[in-house]
Each structure stands twice: as structure tokens, then as C-alpha cells.
Amino acid sequence: xxxxxxxxxxxxxxxxxxxxxxxxxxxxxxxxxxxxxxxxxxxxxxxxxxxxxxxxxxxxxxxxxxxxxxxxxxxxxxxxxxxxxxxxxxxxxxxxxxxxxxxxxxxxxxxxxxxxxxxxxxxxxxxxxxxxxxxxxxxxxxxxxxxxxxxxxxxxxxxxxxxxxxxxxxxxxxxxxxxxxxxxxxxxxxxxxxxxxxxxxxxxxxxxxxxxxxxxxxxxxxxxxxxxxxxxxxxxxxxxxxxxxxxxxxxxxxxxxxxxxxxxxxxxxxxxxxxxxxxxxxxxxxxxxxxxxxxxxxxxxxxxxxxxxxxxxxxxxxxxxxxxxxxxxxxxxxxxxxxxx
Amino acid sequence: xxxxxxxxxxxxxxxxxxxxxxxxxxxxxxxxxxxxxxxxxxxxxxxxxxxxxxxxxxxxxxxxxxxxxxxxxxxxxxxxxxxxxxxxxxxxxxxxxxxxxxxxxxxxxxxxxxxxxxxxxxxxxxxxxxxxxxxxxxxxxxxxxxxxxxxxxxxxxxxxxxxxxxxxxxxxxxxxxxxxxxxxxxxxxxxxxxxxxxxxxxxxxxxxxxxxxxxxxxxxxxxxxxxxxxxxxxxxxxxxxxxxxxxxxxxxxxxxxxxxxxxxxxxxxxxxxxxxxxxxxxxxxxxxxxxxxxxxxxxxxxxxxxxxxxxxxxxxxxxxxxx
Ligand code: SF4
Ligand code: SF4
Ligand code: SF4
Ligand code: SF4
Numbered sequence: 001x002x003x004x005x006x007x008x009x010x011x012x013x014x015x016x017x018x019x020x021x022x023x024x025x026x027x028x029x030x031x032x033x034x035x036x037x038x039x040x041x042x043x044x045x046x047x048x049x050x051x052x053x054x055x056x057x058x059x060x061x062x063x064x065x066x067x068x069x070x071x072x073x074x075x076x077x078x079x080x081x082x083x084x085x086x087x088x089x090x091x092x093x094x095x096x097x098x099x100x101x102x103x104x105x106x107x108x109x110x111x112x113x114x115x116x117x118x119x120x121x122x123x124x125x126x127x128x129x130x131x132x133x134x135x136x137x138x139x140x141x142x143x144x145x146x147x148x149x150x151x152x153x154x155x156x157x158x159x160x161x162x163x164x165x166x167x168x169x170x171x172x173x174x175x176x177x178x179x180x181x182x183x184x185x186x187x188x189x190x191x192x193x194x195x196x197x198x199x200x201x202x203x204x205x206x207x208x209x210x211x212x213x214x215x216x217x218x219x220x221x222x223x224x225x226x227x228x229x230x231x232x233x234x235x236x237x238x239x240x241x242x243x244x245x246x247x248x249x250x251x252x253x254x255x256x257x258x259x260x261x262x263x264x265x266x267x268x269x270x271x272x273x274x275x276x277x278x279x280x281x282x283x284x285x286x287x288x289x290x291x292x293x294x295x296x297x298x299x300x301x302x303x304x305x306x307x308x309x310x311x312x313x314x315x316x317x318x319x320x321x322x323x324x325x326x327x328x329x330x331x332x333x334x335x336x337x338x339x340x341x
Numbered sequence: 342x343x344x345x346x347x348x349x350x351x352x353x354x355x356x357x358x359x360x361x362x363x364x365x366x367x368x369x370x371x372x373x374x375x376x377x378x379x380x381x382x383x384x385x386x387x388x389x390x391x392x393x394x395x396x397x398x399x400x401x402x403x404x405x406x407x408x409x410x411x412x413x414x415x416x417x418x419x420x421x422x423x424x425x426x427x428x429x430x431x432x433x434x435x436x437x438x439x440x441x442x443x444x445x446x447x448x449x450x451x452x453x454x455x456x457x458x459x460x461x462x463x464x465x466x467x468x469x470x471x472x473x474x475x476x477x478x479x480x481x482x483x484x485x486x487x488x489x490x491x492x493x494x495x496x497x498x499x500x501x502x503x504x505x506x507x508x509x510x511x512x513x514x515x516x517x518x519x520x521x522x523x524x525x526x527x528x529x530x531x532x533x534x535x536x537x538x539x540x541x542x543x544x545x546x547x548x549x550x551x552x553x554x555x556x557x558x559x560x561x562x563x564x565x566x567x568x569x570x571x572x573x574x575x576x577x578x579x580x581x582x583x584x585x586x587x588x589x590x591x592x593x594x595x596x597x598x599x600x601x602x603x604x605x606x607x608x609x610x611x612x613x614x615x616x617x618x619x620x621x622x623x624x625x626x627x628x629x630x631x632x633x634x635x636x637x638x639x640x641x642x643x644x645x646x647x648x649x650x651x652x653x654x655x656x657x658x659x660x661x662x663x664x
Contacts, residue, residue, distance in 0.1 A: 029552055031617055032466065047466040051616065052554070061554060062584035136484060138468050139372065236378040238402060241556035242616045256583055269583045275557070277574040326558050326614035327398055328370040328377035 001170045001189040008185040009167070013040040013086070015184070020084035020128060023057050025050050034085065045087060048138055053248035053320060054085060054092050055099060058123045061245075061270045065119065065255075069263035078122040086130045091143050091316035093131040093155030095248035100124060101310045102251055119268075128175060131156030132167075135200050137207050140319030142332055144211045148317070151201035161197040168197050212336060214303075214313065220338055221304040225296070229341050233334050234295035236327045237274075243321035243331075244272035244298070249314045252278070273297045299334060344449065344516040345391055348421065351447060351513055352387035355419045361445055365403055366421035367396040374457060374472035374481070378403070392421065392515075394474050397454040397497065398562060399610040401429035404439045405567035417443050423451040425499065425608035427508030428641025429564040432604060435648055438567060448508030450516045452476065453492065453500035454609070458618040460495050463488065498622050499609025502527050510644050528630045534623060546591070546624075552617040553590045555583065559611035559621055560597060565604040572596060598624050603632045603649030606641045 004012055016022050017038065026035035027044040033052040037043060066075045104124065105116025134141070134150035143149055153159035157176035161168045168189045171177035180186075189197075224230075244250040254271040258264055271278055274295075279288045288294050306314035315331075322330050348366070355361040368379040368389040376395040380403075381387040400420055422430060430446055433439045460469060460479070464486060471482040478489045493501070504527055507518040526532075534542065557573065560566045572580045573593060581596070582589035605625045612621045632638055635658050636649045646652075 029548055030462075031552060048468075062586070139470060235380050236403075238558070238561040240558035240561040240614070241554075242558040242614070245554050245556045246616055254583065258582060267584055270555075272556075275574065276570070277576060280574075322372070324558075324616040326562050326610075328372065328375050330371040330377075333371060 001168055001194065002180055002183065002186045003189040003193055004167045004169060004183075004186045006165055006167070010040045011185055012183070013037075013043070016084055016086070019081065021079050021081045022084050022086060023054070024086040034087075043087065048134055048136060049089060049091075049141075049318060049320065051320070051324075052246060053095065053318065054088055055095060055248050055251070057083065057085060058096065058120060058127070059099065059103070059251060063119060063268045065266045065268055067263070067265040078119075082126040082128065083123055084128040084130070086132075088129055088131050088156070089134055089318070090131050090148060090150065090152040090154065090156070091141075091318040092248050093129050094146075094148060094152070095155075095316045095318070096124060096129065097155045098249050098306075098310070098312065098314055098316075099251055126175075127157075128179060129155065129157045130160050130169075131158070131172075132160045132162060133201065133204070135162060135204050137204060138319060138323075139209070140322045141208060141317060142212075142319060143317035144205070144208045145214055145332075145335075146313060146315065146317050150204040150208065151197075161200065163193060163196045163200065166193070168193055212332070212339070214335070214339075217313075217335065217339060218304050218307045220341065221300060224338065224341065225300075227341070229337065230292040230296045233299075233337060234292040237291055237295050237329050238327060239274040239276075239291050239294055240326065241270075241272035241274055242324045242326060243329075244274060245270060246320040246324050248316055248318050248320065249302070273301070299331075299338070303335070303338075347515045348392055348447070348449065349388050349390050351515060352381060352390055352419060353384045355445060355447075355513075356381070356384055356387060359419070359445060360417060361419045362416045364390065364419040364421070364447075365400050366390045366419075366447075367392065367398070367400075370395065373469050374455065374460065390421070392449045394453060394455045394479070394492075395472075396421075396423070397610065397613045399426045399429055399564050399606075399608045401426050401433060401439075401564035402562055402610070404430075404433060404444070405564050415443075417445070419445040419447055421447045421449055422508050422511070423449060423454075423608075424503065424506040424508055425451075425606050426564075427510055428505070428606035429608060431510050431641040431644050432606060432648065433564060433567075434644075436604075445513070446508060446511045448511030448514040448518075450514075450519045451500075451503075451506045452519070453496040453503070453506075454613070455479065455492075455495050456497040456609075456613060458613075459497075460490070463490050463495065497609045497613060498530065498620070499607050499612065502529065502626075503607075505639075505642060509642055528626060528633075530623060531627050531630050534627070547587060549619050550590050550594055551585075551587050552619055553585070553594070554617060555585065555590065555593070556616060558614040558616060559619075562610045562614040563601070563605075564608075564610075565601045565606065566597065568600075594621075594624065598628055601625065602628045603636070603638065604640055605629060 022037050023034045024037050024043045026042050031051050032047045033050045034054045034057055066073050103117040103120035105114055137150045153172045157173045159170045159172050171180050252271045254269045256267045280286045302314040352364040364381045366379050367376040370377040374395055467483050469481045469483050473480045478491055480489050502524055504522050504524050581592050609622055632649050638649045
């Protein structure tokens with residue numbers, strides 16, 4: 001574990017920018033989100049969680065897959081530099097690992113289908129993720145339900161703890177280890193530093209709400225598909241896309257061809273199971289025409305289907321869906337209701 | 342008696358004797374400074390009803406559109422309404438979306454709704470863990486802060502300029518009506534915007550709408566936006582691009598604005614729902630001002646007047662018709 005003085009942070013970010021396309025939390029038109037930074041001054045750490053999740057760095061809302069005209073098809077080049085993300089939270093770092101199971105090609109699936117999405121891979125594949133531990137989790141955070149916590153290093157390449165006057169950094173992956181080896185201006189963390197980090201971690205954990213045991217959740221859900229619970233659970237939902245679009249793990253998309261005479265482009269665009277057109281078939285029939293069917297799908301995908309396919313819940317407990325929902329449909333209450341049914 | 346208790350009593354009575362199947366109102370939300378829609382079908386559930394400055398969602402939305410059919414299917418529902426929400430009921434009655442016999446309108450006196458994003462600006466984004474409201478100031482507490490903020494600084498834009506805070510149409514009214522507000526500057530923010538140069542107006546519009554993530558929360562919470570199939574959701578033919586390209590996004594907003602012209606009640610539900618805090622109401626209110634000036638009409642205020650866009654009178658200004 002190394003220790004980087006805060007005085008040396010500016011230098012550190014500058015060195016990082018020289019080698020990587022660096023993303024970090026920024027304030028853009030009053031919204032806190034991840035942005036490509038060009039100096040340390042761009043970083044804004046005033047909020048714990050960004051309002052938009054960092055999935056958009058690797059899987060943007062609208063992405064041109066290729067363009068075409070009479071001369072042929074062109075795929076846009078990717079970033080020249082690899083991506084580094086500073087200031088990711090543990091939940092979000094874990095969310096990328098989940099998305100990697102879908103887009104990254106090494107996902108273990110029971111049907112053994114392997115698919116690697118080149119657009120994801122060229123960004124996430126050689127990225128360097130710095131997870132900064134959460135010292136003051138929010139009331140909407142429930143990462144502890146997923147056997148994680150505010151000081152969980154999973155999903156990171158380098159795990160960082162802010163101990164006030166310095167950052168402690170620990171390599172989690174081989175990539176992270178390589179990077180830390182070459183890092184200038186840093187020293188080794190002392191025993192005192194480590195103790196301090198442990199105290200901070202303990203305090204952070206104590207700020208979280210009570211954990212709900214999710215051991216039975218998938219089994220419960222399996223028996224509920226046709227049950228009336230979805231009427232009450234979905235009653236207030238207005239079927240917008242606010243939860244899915246801010247969610248760090250939702251990843252459904254639509255493919256659109258935008259063609260003009262003689263030229264065009266194919267674009268991949270975020271979609272959401274809440275939208276009426278999401279499952280509308282060419283015949284005009286919509287197998288999920290009702291609100292409750294869409295809410296059920298969102299819950300099932302996260303807490304049942306993904307578990308069957310990939311061995312974990314498709315939710316990190318980041319709490320974004322809770323803070324953005326215009327009608328305060330709190331996913332934690334839905335889970336509790338399911339477990340109690 | 343405080344209005345909360347009066348509201349619960351009225352709801353209990355309606356459920357017991359009024360032939361009402363459910364009361365649609367608000368209860369406390371799961372987060373500090375939040376409320377959540379409640380569909381109370383029993384007396385016990387009615388005891389969770391609240392009304393305060395967090396009750397921002399316009400519950401009329403649950404009477405519209407098939408996918409929000411919670412208040413449909415031949416049910417009779419009581420619904421708790423602020424002044425703006427009542428105007429939505431009036432509009433939907435006129436547009437034959439609600440049957441008068443299916444709804445019991447419960448008016449509550451409204452002192453304005455808090456805009457969470459404005460409070461967040463005041464706390465510098467720090468999370469509010471406790472909230473109280475004494476009618477003049479709100480107090481918010483969180484880790485490392487405890488501040489009082491004058492209500493006027495955190496009210497929704499819709500409420501700052503609100504003229505009719507009481508339900509114009511109601512079957513039951515809880516508490517004391519507030520009476521018409523003499524807001525001289527009902528359209529002040531619009532006028533200030535109109536005075537800017539075209540370039541400045543475009544810059545500001547661009548800045549706001551480029552934040553849009555196309556989640557449609559604004560559309561989906563709106564009781565005036567109830568088309569069975571929204572133009573946004575049509576793909577054969579497809580009317581509109583779905584990317585975050587500003588031209589796609591702006592078209593969505595402009596068309597939505599024109600679709601709710603003379604139909605928007607300026608409740609601000611859309612603006613408060615927007616996860617990106619886009620100041621949506623400005624355009625809506627610009628259109629409302631046009632409607633007021635041209636047709637002398639405010640949406641949902643006069644229960645007997647025809648909706649502006651469904652009416653034609655000789656001598657109406659027609660200078661907007663191109664030709
Ligand atoms: S749960 Fe909330 S945010 Fe999600 S679709 Fe429903 S209303 Fe929108
Ligand atoms: S479902 Fe909600 S809590 Fe879970 S990852 Fe998505 S936004 Fe976060
Ligand atoms: S457009 Fe917005 S302000 Fe107007 S009625 Fe709809 S939700 Fe209310
Ligand atoms: S709610 Fe906000 S972000 Fe969502 S579509 Fe409407 S304006 Fe855009």
C-alpha cells in the first residue's frame with residue numbers, strides 16, 4: 001500500500017493525463033457526473049455519488065457503431081489513449097464488472113454463449129479504475145445488501161482511501177500493480193496510516209442502514225411471476241426511464257439506422273424496459289403492455305434472471321434509482337415486499 | 342384541527358360511506374423531504390395520508406393513460422388535489438379522460454411545493470437527512486450542516502408564480518382556502534426571457550436541453566400527456582431521432598410543448614420529475630402566456646370554458662397562421 005500526499009495530487013493527475021484519457025467526477029451545468037478532465041481543477045468531489053453513473057464512459061447513451069455511404073462502411077476509431085477513471089465509487093466499479101459479463105465476452109453463462117462487444121472492450125478492456133472508498137455513505141446507499149460495503153475494493157484496479165491529508169492506494173489487479181510500481185512522488189503507507197484507514201472504514205460501515213438478507217430473493221421471485229404482488233408494487237410507477245438511465249447496471253439498448261439518401265449511420269441508444277415500445281412487436285402486439293409487467297421485468301432481470309445467467313444480482317445498491325424516481329418508488333421497499341410475500 | 346387529521350378523517354368517511362373504492366393521495370416518502378403517491382383502500386391505509394410542501398406529484402396522472410390505469414376500470418376514486426392538480430382534473434374532465442361520477446375531488450390549501458434541486462443547491466449537494474417546514478422557512482439538517490432557508494428561495498418555479506393555489510373545483514375542501522394570489526408578475530420569468538436577444542435565448546435553451554437524457558419522466562408524470570401512443574414511441578413511421586443529439590432532443594421538447602399548449606396547467610410536476618433538473622417550465626409558461634394573451638384563457642380555471650385549442654371564435658387573432 002502506498003501513500004500519496006494531497007500536495008502531490010495535482011502532479012499525480014497530470015502524470016495520469018499524460019498517459020490516459022482521464023475521467024473523474026465533474027460538475028457540468030449543475031449536474032454531477034463523470035467527465036473527461038484536462039486538469040486537476042476540473043474534478044468536483046462535492047457529492048458522494050455522481051448523479052449519472054459512470055457506465056456512460058464505457059457505454060454511452062448514443063453511440064455511432066458505423067457510418068456508411070457509397071464509398072463503403074466506416075467504423076470510428078476508438079480513443080487513442082486508454083481510459084483511466086479517478087474517483088469511481090466501489091458500487092460503480094462493481095457495476096462495470098457486471099456489465100463486462102454481458103459485453104466483455106468472458107461472462108460465464110450456462111448456455112456457453114460468448115460474445116464480445118468491441119465498442120465496450122476497446123474502452124473497458126485496458127482501462128484503469130481507481131475506486132475511492134466512501135467515507136460518508138448516503139442514506140440511499142445499500143451496497144451492504146450485496147455483501148459489499150463502502151470500503152469494498154472489488155472491481156477496482158487500484159483502491160484508494162482518503163485519510164484526510166493523503167490518499168492510500170492499494171493495487172487490486174495486475175494492471176493496478178504495474179501502475180503503482182511506476183508511480184513517482186509517493187511513499188509507503190505506515191502502520192499508522194493503515195490504522196487510520198481501518199477506523200474510517202469502520203465508521204463508514206456504521207453509517208449504512210440495516211442489511212436485508214437477499215439469500216431467498218431469487219427463489220422467491222421465481223414463484224411470483226403470475227402473482228398479484230406486481231399490481232401493488234407497480235401502482236405508483238409512471239414507467240419513465242429515470243431509474244434505468246441513471247442505473248449503473250441497466251444496459252438494454254436499441255439499434256437505430258439513421259439513413260439519408262446515399263448515406264447513413266447505425267446508432268446504439270440506451271433503451272429501457274419501462275418504455276412501451278421496448279417490447280412492441282412488428283405485428284403491433286406488445287407482450288408487456290401493462291405497467292406491472294414492465295416493473296416486474298425490471299425487478300426480475302436484476303434479481304432473478306441475471307443471477308441465473310451470471311451468478312450475481314444485477315444491482316450494486318448504488319441507490320441512484322431511489323433518489324431520482326419522481327414518485328419515490330424505492331427499490332429497497334420492493335425487495336422487502338417480495339421477501340415478505 | 343390540523344389539516345392532516347382532517348384529511349384522514351374525510352378519507353376514512355369517503356371510504357366508509359361515500360361509495361369510494363380508494364383515495365389517491367400522498368404519504369411520507371422513504372427519503373427525507375419526500376412524499377410518495379398512496380392508494381388507500383382501507384381506513385387504516387387512509388391514516389397514512391399527508392399533505393405538506395413535499396407533495397409535488399400531480400396525482401391526476403393516475404386517471405390518465407392505460408398504463409396508469411390504477412384509477413380506472415370502473416373504480417370510484419377520491420383524489421387529493423392542490424390548485425394546479427385540480428386544474429388538471431378539470432382539463433381531463435373536459436377532454437373526456439375522466440368521468441365526473443368516478444372521482445371525488447378533495448381540495449387542500451397549498452402554500453407551494455419545495456423543489457428538491459433548489460434545496461440541494463443550498464446545501465452544496467450535501468444530503469438532507471432531516472427536514473422541517475414552519476411555513477416561512479424550511480430547516481434542513483445533514484452531516485455537518487443545519488440551515489434555515491426562506492421558503493421563497495426553494496419553492497418550485499411553478500409555485501412562485503401561482504395565482505390559483507386552491508382547487509377551483511372540489512367536492513370537499515380541507516382547511517382554509519388560500520384565496521387567489523395577487524401575483525402581478527405571473528409571467529415575469531417569461532418576460533425576462535423574452536427580453537434577451539435571440540442568441541442569448543438560444544444559448545440558454547441549448548444549455549438546458551443539452552442536459553436531457555431522454556428518460557421521459559417529464560412526459561410520464563404529466564396528466565396532460567396521455568396519448569395512447571406518444572409520437573416519441575412510434576417507429577413506423579418514426580417521427581423523431583432518439584439520440585442525445587441536441588436537434589433530436591429539442592424536437593421532442595418543442596413538440597411536447599406544442600401538444601400541451603392550452604392544456605398545460607403549470608403544475609411543475611415535469612420540472613420536479615426531471616433527473617437532470619432541466620428548467621422545463623419556462624417554455625411551457627411562454628406558451629401559457631401566449632394562450633392567455635390570445636385567447637384570454639388559463640387552462641383548467643373555468644370548468645365551463647372549452648379548451649383553448651378546441652374552440653374557435655370569430656375575431657380571434659390569427660396572425661400566427663402562416664400563409
Ligand atoms: S420506478 Fe420510478 S423512475 Fe423507475 S420507471 Fe417507475 S416512476 Fe420512473
Ligand atoms: S437498480 Fe438502483 S440501486 Fe441497483 S444498481 Fe441500479 S440504480 Fe443502483
Ligand atoms: S407540462 Fe408539466 S407543468 Fe404542464 S401539466 Fe404537464 S406536468 Fe404539469
Ligand atoms: S425528465 Fe428531464 S431528462 Fe428526462 S426526458 Fe424530460 S427533460 Fe429530458
